[in-house]
Amino acid sequence: MAEIRLENVHKAFGDFVAVREANLTIAQGQFFVLLGPSGCGKTTTLRMIAGLEIPTSGRILLAGEDVTNRRAADRDIAFVFQLFALYPHMNVRRNLTFPLVSQGVPRAEVRTRVAEVARLLRIEHLLELPVSGLTGGDRQRVALGRAIIRRPKAFLMDEPLGALDAEFRELMCEELRLLHDRIGATTVYVTHDQVEAMAMADVIAVMNQGEVLQAGPPTEVYNRPATLFVADFIGSPAMNLLPAMGPLAPGSDHARVNGAEIPIPRLRDGLAHEEGVLGARPEHITLSDTGPLRGRVFGVEYTGVRQIVVVDTQAGRVRVRSPNTVQVSAGETVGLEFSKEALVLFDRRSERALRSESIHGAGRG
Amino acid sequence: MSAASTRSVLEPSPWGQRFAALLVILYALITMIPLVWIGLTGLKTPPDAIAYPPKVVFDPSLEGYVNLFTARSRQTPEYMASLPPPTSWYDELVRKRNMVITGPSRFAERYMNSIIIGFGSTFLAVFLGTIAAYGFSRFKVPLKDDLLFFILSTRMMPPIAVAVPIFLMYRALGLSDTHLGMIILYTMVNVSLAVWLLKGFIDEIPMEYEEAALVDGYSRMQAFWKVVLPQAKTGIAATAIFCLIFAWNEYAFALLLTSGNAQTAPPFIPIIIGEGGLDWPAVAAGTTLFLLPIVFFTVLLRQHLLRGITFGAVRK
Numbered sequence: 117m118a119e120i121r122l123e124n125v126h127k128a129f130g131d132f133v134a135v136r137e138a139n140l141t142i143a144q145g146q147f148f149v150l151l152g153p154s155g156c157g158k159t160t161t162l163r164m165i166a167g168l169e170i171p172t173s174g175r176i177l178l179a180g181e182d183v184t185n186r187r188a189a190d191r192d193i194a195f196v197f198q199l200f201a202l203y204p205h206m207n208v209r210r211n212l213t214f215p216l217v218s219q220g221v222p223r224a225e226v227r228t229r230v231a232e233v234a235r236l237l238r239i240e241h242l243l244e245l246p247v248s249g250l251t252g253g254d255r256q257r258v259a260l261g262r263a264i265i266r267r268p269k270a271f272l273m274d275e276p277l278g279a280l281d282a283e284f285r286e287l288m289c290e291e292l293r294l295l296h297d298r299i300g301a302t303t304v305y306v307t308h309d310q311v312e313a314m315a316m317a318d319v320i321a322v323m324n325q326g327e328v329l330q331a332g333p334p335t336e337v338y339n340r341p342a343t344l345f346v347a348d349f350i351g352s353p354a355m356n357l358l359p360a361m362g363p364l365a366p367g368s369d370h371a372r373v374n375g376a377e378i379p380i381p382r383l384r385d386g387l388a389h390e391e392g393v394l395g396a397r398p399e400h401i402t403l404s405d406t407g408p409l410r411g412r413v414f415g416v417e418y419t420g421v422r423q424i425v426v427v428d429t430q431a432g433r434v435r436v437r438s439p440n441t442v443q444v445s446a447g448e449t450v451g452l453e454f455s456k457e458a459l460v461l462f463d464r465r466s467e468r469a470l471r472s473e474s475i476h477g478a479g480r481g
Numbered sequence: 482m483s484a485a486s487t488r489s490v491l492e493p494s495p496w497g498q499r500f501a502a503l504l505v506i507l508y509a510l511i512t513m514i515p516l517v518w519i520g521l522t523g524l525k526t527p528p529d530a531i532a533y534p535p536k537v538v539f540d541p542s543l544e545g546y547v548n549l550f551t552a553r554s555r556q557t558p559e560y561m562a563s564l565p566p567p568t569s570w571y572d573e574l575v576r577k578r579n580m581v582i583t584g585p586s587r588f589a590e591r592y593m594n595s596i597i598i599g600f601g602s603t604f605l606a607v608f609l610g611t612i613a614a615y616g617f618s619r620f621k622v623p624l625k626d627d628l629l630f631f632i633l634s635t636r637m638m639p640p641i642a643v644a645v646p647i648f649l650m651y652r653a654l655g656l657s658d659t660h661l662g663m664i665i666l667y668t669m670v671n672v673s674l675a676v677w678l679l680k681g682f683i684d685e686i687p688m689e690y691e692e693a694a695l696v697d698g699y700s701r702m703q704a705f706w707k708v709v710l711p712q713a714k715t716g717i718a719a720t721a722i723f724c725l726i727f728a729w730n731e732y733a734f735a736l737l738l739t740s741g742n743a744q745t746a747p748p749f750i751p752i753i754i755g756e757g758g759l760d761w762p763a764v765a766a767g768t769t770l771f772l773l774p775i776v777f778f779t780v781l782l783r784q785h786l787l788r789g790i791t792f793g794a795v796r797k
C-alpha cells in the first residue's frame with residue numbers, strides 16, 4: 117500500500133499531447149477514480165503509473181520514491197486490463213500464480229494465497245478450468261485475483277467493468293468497492309461512466325482532452341464543478357447551463373439571466389466581460405408561479421418518485437427534477453425558482469467556475 | 482418447425498454437404514494415385530516394375546529396398562555356386578540375380594544429409610524469423626516498412642536465378658558441398674517467408690498479454706518466452722512446415738552445389754542405377770522413404786496447421 121503522486125506528468129505521442137501536465141496525489145488506501153470521455157488520456161495516465169509508458173516529462177512517485185523511469189516489473193503495481201488479458205494458454209490457477217512465480221514465492225505460500233484469494237472472490241470451483249470458457253464475470257474475478265494475490269503497492273484498473281453487461285456491472289461495482297474496503301489497497305480506477313465513478317470513488321479526477329480539470333470527493337465534483345466541462349459531464353441529467361450577463365464585480369450576489377435577477381452566493385471573483393454562465397442542477401430548481409425565470413413546459417419524463425420536467429425558456433432549455441406530486445403538462449407556462457446556495461457561476465471564456473461564498477465551500481479548479 | 486429451418490443460413494444443405502464431401506474425396510483419390518503408384522513400385526521386382534501393360538497385382542518383393550540400401554556386384558554362376566549358403570534374407574534375395582552385396586549404398590548418408598540440412602535450416606529460419614517478426618511487430622523500427630519490403634523482395638525472383646553468383650561465392654568461401662553452406666542457403670531463402678508469416682501471427686497476439694506479464698514482474702525476454710511464444714505456437718508450426726517442405730524438396734541448388742559430401746536425397750534418388758538403366762523399384766523405395774518425414778512432421782503438428790494455414794482467419 118502506498119501513496120501515488122504525479123508531478124507535472126506530460127505525455128506526447130509525436131505532436132499529439134495525450135496527457136498535459138497532470139498533477140495528482142492519490143493517498144494511501146484511497147479509491148481514486150479517473151473519469152473522462154473516451155480518448156481523454158485516462159489509459160495513458162494509468163499506463164504511465166504502471167510503467168508501461170514513460171512520461172515525456174514530469175515525475176511519478178510511489179510511496180515517496182521516484183519511479184518515473186523504473187521498469188514495470190520492478191514497481192510492484194498490479195494492473196487489471198480493460199479486457200482482462202488473462203493468459204489464454206494457462207488455466208485459472210496458473211493465471212493466479214503467474215505473478216507469484218516471478219517473485220519466487222515458496223510453493224506452500226503460493227498454495228495458501230491461491231486458496232485465500234479464491235475464497236475471497238468465490239472462484240474456488242474454477243481453479244482448474246481453462247480461462248477460455250469463463251464468463252465475463254468470472255474472467256473479471258480471475259483478473260482481480262491475479263492482481264490481489266501479489267499484495268502489490270497499488271492496484272490500477274482500466275475500465276474493468278466495461279466488458280460486462282449492465283446488470284452484472286452494478287453487482288461488480290458493489291463487490292469491487294466492498295473488496296477495496298476489506299483490503300484497503302490504494303486503487304486507481306479508470307472509467308468513462310460517471311455513475312460508476314460517483315458510486316465508488318473516494319476521490320474523482322475528471323479529465324478531458326489530456327487535462328485533469330478537477331480532483332475531489334464526488335460531492336464536491338458534483339456540487340462545485342470547476343469547469344463547464346465537469347458541470348456538463350457529471351450528473352444525469354447534466355447541470356443546466358444558462359447564459360448570464362456580465363460584467364459582475366467581486367461581491368455581486370445576483371446573476372442576470374435573460375433579464376431576470378437570480379440571487380446567487382456572493383462572488384469572490386468578478387467577471388470582467390459579458391459572457392457568464394449560470395449553472396444549476398435539476399434538483400436545485402423548483403417549479404413555482406413566482407419564479408423569476410418563466411418558460412413553457414416542453415415535456416415530462418417520469419423516473420419513479422421523481423420526474424424531469426423539461427421547460428423551454430428564453431434563456432434555453434432547462435431540466436427540473438421535481439417530485440411527481442407536482443402536476444404539470446406540456447404547453448403550460450411555469451416559473452422557475454433557483455436554490456441560491458447551490459448555484460455556480462462560470463466564466464464562458466475561461467470555462468472556469470468563479471469562486472464564491474457558497475455553503476459547499478469555494479469552488480476549486 | 483421443420484428440421485430444415487433449424488439450420489443456420491450459412492450452413493450448406495445436407496445434400497450440398499454430401500456433394501462437397503464427394504468432391505473432396507474424389508480430389509484426394511486423384512492426387513493419391515501417383516503416390517500409391519510410387520509406393521507400389523517400391524515393392525515390385527525390377528522386371529515387374531517395367532512390365533507392360535503395368536502390373537497392378539504382383540508378388541510384393543523387398544528387392545527395391547535392398548537395392549536402395551546396398552551396393553552390389555554381378556558374379557559368374559561358378560563363383561555364386563562356390564559361396565557358402567546365404568546368411569540373411571537380403572543376401573538370398575540378391576543372389577537370386579547372380580549378385581553379391583559389396584557394402585552399404587550411400588543412400589543412408591544422403592538421407593541423413595537431408596535431415597541435417599532440412600531441419601537445421603528450418604530451425605534457423607523459424608528462430609530468426611520469430612525474433613525478427615517480434616521486433617517488427619512490437620517495436621518502433623526505423624524504416625520498418627522499407628525493411629519489411631526489402632525482406633520480402635529477396636523472395637521475388639526465383640532463388641535459382643542467382644545460382645551462378647552463389648556458386649562462385651560458395652567456391653571462394655569454401656562453402657560448396659558443406660552442410661553449413663546448404664543450411665545457410667536454405668535459411669536465407671526461407672527466412673523472408675518466415676518473417677512475413679510470423680509477423681502476421683504475432684501481430685494478432687494482443688500486446689496486453691505481454692504487458693500483463695511485465696507488470697506481473699517479468700522481463701521483456703521472459704514475457705516473450707512465457708506468454709508470446711506459447712500463443713504463437715500455431716504460427717510457428719505452420720511456418721516451420723512451409724520452410725521444411727521447401728528445404729526438404731529443394732533440388733536445383735542441391736544438384737549444383739553438393740556432390741560427394743553434403744549431397745541431399747533429392748539429387749541422389751533419381752540417379753540410382755540398376756542393371757540396364759535406372760533401378761525403378763529402388764528409386765520408388767527411396768522416394769517413399771523420402772516422403773515420410775514430411776508426412777510425419779505434418780501429422781505431428783496437424784492440430785496447429787488447420788488454424789495456422791488459414792493465417793489466423795479463424796483464430797479464436
Ligand SMILES: Nc1ncnc2c1ncn2[C@@H]1O[C@H](COP(=O)(O)OP(=O)(O)O)[C@@H](O)[C@H]1O
Nearest residue numbers: 129132134152153154155156157158159160161
Ligand atoms: N501509443 C500511442 N500512440 C499514439 N497515440 C496514442 C497512443 N496511445 C494513446 N494514444 C492517443 O492518446 C489519446 C488518449 O488515449 P487513451 O489514454 O487510451 O484514452 P482513454 O483511455 O481515456 O480512452 C487517444 O487519442 C489515443 O489515440
Ligand SMILES: [Mg+2]
Nearest residue numbers: 155158159274
Ligand atoms: Mg482507455
